[in-house]
Structures are given as C-alpha cells and as structure tokens.
Amino acid sequence: MAERGFPQPGRFEGFSALNFALLVALGAVILASMGKVAPSPQQLAEGVPGMASLVGRMLPPNTEPAFLARIGMRILETFQIALVGAAIGIVLSLPIAWCAARGVSPFGRGSFLVKAFVSFLRTVPDLVWALLFVASIGLGAVAGTMTIVVDTIGFCGRFFAEAMEDAEKEPQEALSAIGAGKGSILVGAILPDIMPSLINSSLFALEKAVRSSVVLGLVGAGGIGQELKVAFDLFQYRNASMIILAIFLIVLVMEICTDKLRARIQ
C-alpha cells in the first residue's frame, strides 16, 4: 500500500500545540487543587471509625408512632411545597420561555435580555434563594414554595425556550403564510410539536423540586429538612436516620412515578 505513494496522516494531526498546552494546564490546576481540598488517605482512615460510631448511634431508626406521625405530616408538607412550587414555576416558565426563545419571541432581538434573566434565576443556588425568602417572607413553607417557583423558572425557562427554538419550522411558516400572529403560531404549531419535550422537562423539574424541598428546611424554609436539622442539632441520631430513610423513600417514589410517566409519553 505504501508503494502507491500516499503519505500517512500524522498520529496527532489536528491536535495543536495550543490544545496540548491547555490540557497540561488543566491537569496542573486539578492536581494543585487536589493537594488543598481532596481528602488524604490518612484523613480517610481516621474518619472511618468516626463514621462507624455515628452509624451505630443512628441505628435502629426511631419508629415510635408519634414520631412517625410527625414525620408523615412533614413529608406531606415537603411534597406540597414541591408540587405547588413546581406547578406555579412550570406555568410561569411558558410565557417567560416564549419571550426568551430566539426567532420565536415577540420581543425579537430583545429576547436575550429575558434569557439573561432566566440564567440569573438558574445560577443562584436554591439554598441562597431560600435564605433570601426566609429573610423577606419569614420562616416556613411559603418561603420554600417561593424558592421552588424561582428554581423551576430557571430550569424550565431554559429548557422550554430551547425546545421552542428547535421546534419544526415548516408548520410555523405555513401558519405565518395564512396570516397567523406570533401567539397563534405558538399555540397552533410550536406547543403541539414540543409537547413531549415540555412534559419531560416538567417531570424533571418536579423531581428536582422534591429533592430541593427536602433540603430547604435546613435554612428554615419548611418541610422535612427542618426536622432533620433539629435532629442533628439535638444529637437525636435515631430520629435523623428515620428522616433520612423517609427522604430516600419519597425521592425514590417520585423518580419511579416520573420514569413511568416519561415512558408512557415516549
């Protein structure tokens, strides 16, 4: 084959010196950071007995009926925070996503401002939003619900907008050709086309809301997290283990339900 005179391409062709330098620099940053924040083998070895002792104090989980009833009410509240927050967030995300979607937005080029607003909502962590709402509204479930609303808008606003941008263009052009306005094109062509994607993103948002609502109580925004914080603060580790089990159960049930719903949609 070589006799035909075709030179073989180099093994690293297309991999420039700059790419190599960037890769080396990235590796150096990771190694330097590991030296400062990663656990050393000695620290891990010393931590194991402590962890074993904590697990020992957590077992068996507290199963007193009065405690379980209290946990049950808190789980219900957690689920309500997640459900109501996600539902309001999803509904508000639709018009916001429409305004943010490039090529679909009624604001034309101004859509990037709405997109930037959605990015802002998304980049601030949910615990920070919870702290803000606890400070402004007060302790309790309402602050948690508000946090989930904002968090869901940040999440769904982005995914809904991307789905709208990727919607089939031909039906939109067909409706535009017969004089339909932007709103009509949205409801007539875009929403039906992206409905599976909207439902999928909404289910992910609901799952995310359940997981978030569990920890919001740590900063006083209601739900089961508040009980967990109290249990750890008062060294009631058997209570804490029961709460962790309950959290695991609701997240698991929610994931099974959303997975089944997603499978039905596809």
Place this chain on the structure above:
Amino acid sequence: MLDHLTDIRPAEATARDVPEPLIEARGLCKAYSRRAVVLDGVDLRIEAGERVALIGSNGSGKSTLLKCLIGLHPITGGELTCFGEPVGPQASRAQRLRTRRQTGFVFQKHCLVRRRSVLSNVIHGLFGEAGSWRAFCHSLAPEDWRGRAMEALDAVNLADKAMLRADTLSGGQQQRVAVARALVRRPRLLIADEPAASLDPVSGRNVMELFSTLCREHDITLLYTSHDMAHATAYADRVVALKGGRVHFDRPVAKVSRANLHDVFDG
C-alpha cells in the same frame, strides 16, 4: 371619522374594492446578499380567476417569488401589489396580514402539525380571524368553524379521517389536508409551491386535479409551481417560466411548445 378603522376592516369589505389585477409585480427584485440575487426584475400580472403555472429549474427563484408575493420574504427592489395593496417593506403589518388572510398557501412538504388531528390542522387555517386562539384545537373551536373545516375536508374527500392524527396519513392524504387548510378560509388566491413534488405520480396527479377542480368551482385564482411539464400544462391557463431570476416567457398554455419547456430547464 372612521379612518381609524381602515386597517382593521374585514377582508371581505376590502375585497369589494380591489381593482384588477389580483397580483402585479414590476421589476421585482429579491437578493439575500450582493452575490445572492434570486429575482432580478420580474414583471408579472395575474388576473382574478386565472390558473397560472410557474416553472423553472432549481434555484430559478420560483419559491422565493411565491413567498415574496405574500410578504414572507421581503422584496429588495421593484413594486409589488397583491389584492391592490402593496406588499413589501413599505406595507404595514395590517396590510401584510390582510393579504395573507385572503390567500391560501400550500407548501411542498404540506407543513402540518404532526401531533394534532386532521380536523385541528384544518381549523388552524382560521388563525388570524377574531378569537383565533380557539383555532388551537378543534375541541375549543366555535361550531361554525368546525362546520367549515368539515366542509373543506369533505371537498378533499377526507371527512372520514377528521379525528386521525395528521402523521398517520399517507403523503398524498397529508397534502390533501394541507389543501383543505388552505381552502377553509375561502381564499381568493391559492398559492401552491410544488404541491406534487413529494408525491408518487398518481397521488400527485390527484392533488393537481383537486386543485384545478376546486379553484374552478369556487372561482379561486391559482398560482402554482411545478417541475413536471405535464402538470404545468394540464392544469393551468397560462405558463410563466423563470430563468436566472427573470421571466423567460409568459404565454397561454396553448402557445407553449415542448421546445419552450425544454429551453427553460436546459442550461
């Protein structure tokens, strides 16, 4: 005193005053950039009730011309009027919408909303009328609109498929749904961009015959593009050929020879 209502008069009221011709283009130009000139001084005049075939090779500007006629693509030069109103950068949004609302447009790829029912897709043709949010879905549409949509479906022999999802129909049936969607508003002008191109020969012929019959029965002006020489001559009164972005010839079907047609597609 009623001047403020000028832009929102219903299409029917405007239609009474429309002077002939229905479409008039003078020196129409369309360029996407300095180098990408698609239409270079097109002159075209179409009277009400005519059936006109627009032919030309790929890239000759046929589809662009059709889209320019209803303002989907803004023209970059010349003059263009449709239903006696300007269509171009100087036209107001209300004028553009009024033009589009008197026009039915059928695309090559039928452009239906796949996940909606056939009936909902036809009712979509009524978007733009008062309370048009109700055209979102057939369940929300007023009784009158549902009746009109069923009439249009009956005209294309698909009334029995009204509740099926659009993407469960064959290509030919989907194209007939697109025709029903274009007709449901009872347009004065029907524009079709290669309506038979994605269909097999029999389905293509059926769709073209449907166009021709419905336009004759309902006195609708028809303008369609085609690569098929038989379609160009069988269903039109007049053939307009585009070549290099200009009108190569414009003559009645009876005066179009096979050599003329070959000349359009050669070189």
